[in-house]
Amino acid sequence: MSDVRPRIRLPRSAKAGDVVEVKTLISHNMETGQRRDGSGNVIPRQIINRFTCEYAGKMVVDMEMHPAISANPYVEFDVKVEESAEFVFTWYDDDGSVYSETQAFEVG
Numbered sequence: 628m629s630d631v632r633p634r635i636r637l638p639r640s641a642k643a644g645d646v647v648e649v650k651t652l653i654s655h656n657m658e659t660g661q662r663r664d665g666s667g668n669v670i671p672r673q674i675i676n677r678f679t680c681e682y683a684g685k686m687v688v689d690m691e692m693h694p695a696i697s698a699n700p701y702v703e704f705d706v707k708v709e710e711s712a713e714f715v716f717t718w719y720d721d722d723g724s725v726y727s728e729t730q731a732f733e734v735g
Contacts, residue, residue: 635716636651641708651703653726657696673721677691680704680716
């Protein structure tokens, strides 16, 4: 699926101990496997079935997704930041594809 694009929004800055809001969105059709094409054939299921986020090498989000999730899944969550470190975001697709994005985050 070549048009899959992750997007991430982090605050510009934070102090040690702050809780920051993290927003992610990935462009993906999220085909449920329950629809049919114009010829009546079932369109195979292809969804992002798992999303994870690590901060400073520690897992902060690990969620399983199911066909009821809409296209272009949006995930928003809070993380307490103690130090400057990297966020690693990973989306897992039914077809075995893995989409990952890393963003450095500065704590001042």
